[in-house]
Amino acid sequence: GQQVMQIPQYQHVQEGEDFTTYCNSSTTLSNIQWYKQRPGGHPVFLIQLVKSGEVKKQKRLTFQFGEAKKNSSLHITATQTTDVGTYFCAGVGANNLFFGTGTRLTVIP
Amino acid sequence: DAMVIQNPRYQVTQFGKPVTLSCSQTLNHNVMYWYQQKSSQAPKLLFHYYDKDFNNEADTPDNFQSRRPNTSFCFLDIRSPGLGDAAMYLCATSPRAGLAEQYFGPGTRLTVT
Numbered sequence: 631g632q633q634v635m636q637i638p639q640y641q642h643v644q645e646g647e648d649f650t651t652y653c654n655s656s657t658t659l660s661n662i663q664w665y666k667q668r669p670g671g672h673p674v675f676l677i678q679l680v681k682s683g684e685v686k687k688q689k690r691l692t693f694q695f696g697e698a699k700k701n702s703s704l705h706i707t708a709t710q711t712t713d714v715g716t717y718f719c720a721g722v723g724a725n726n727l728f729f730g731t732g733t734r735l736t737v738i739p
Numbered sequence: 740d741a742m743v744i745q746n747p748r749y750q751v752t753q754f755g756k757p758v759t760l761s762c763s764q765t766l767n768h769n770v771m772y773w774y775q776q777k778s779s780q781a782p783k784l785l786f787h788y789y790d791k792d793f794n795n796e797a798d799t800p801d802n803f804q805s806r807r808p809n810t811s812f813c814f815l816d817i818r819s820p821g822l823g824d825a826a827m828y829l830c831a832t833s834p835r836a837g838l839a840e841q842y843f844g845p846g847t848r849l850t851v852t
Binding site for chain 1: 772779780781782783784787794829831836840841842843844845846
């Protein structure tokens with residue numbers, strides 16, 4: 631079956647440092663979504679990437695979709711304590727999402 | 740505000756005692772999903788409804804059932820909860836399957852004693 635892996639599993643950064651999580655799929659994805667889940671919270675949609683090589687920015691967050699549409703990345707510039715949480719990529723299937731394994735980000739003040 | 744509501748937020752049940760979790764939405768979305776999320780893991784899709792059409796994931800145990808009596812409500816029934824079923828159960832909605840983003844409810848944390 632379809633598998634979506636993320637690395638790293640955990641990341642601790644000092645506030646102000648950058649952070650990147652990588653997402654890799656075993657199969658080509660039609661598109662990919664990113665979600666953020668705060669500790670004790672529920673996943674919240676961040677963005678969707680559709681086109682090969684697409685790059686989108688949301689303030690300090692930069693999302694990329696690979697040329698082969700099998701990988702994606704999320705980069706956060708100058709992390710803040712409000713960035714803490716687990717970031718999930720999710721490959722979009724015909725009718726559902728295949729969530730990646732997630733990267734838990736801790737930001738040390 | 741339009742939203743996805745789950746009740747109760749916390750549920751304790753005994754081993755083998757049936758339990759029902761509920762989800763309602765004011766978004767008027769066609770698709771509703773039920774996910775199981777265990778600690779430090781990704782949400783795992785159990786099943787989803789596209790309107791009234793029920794779609795079960797292949798590896799969802801028979802112990803888990805679902806009902807969607809109308810567009811707004813969806814229920815998750817666990818017929819005989821085991822200790823391994825203790826988890827957060829997330830309901831999500833989407834205006835359409837596939838490309839659309841999913842809107843998650845706050846979840847119900849199930850404890851099995």
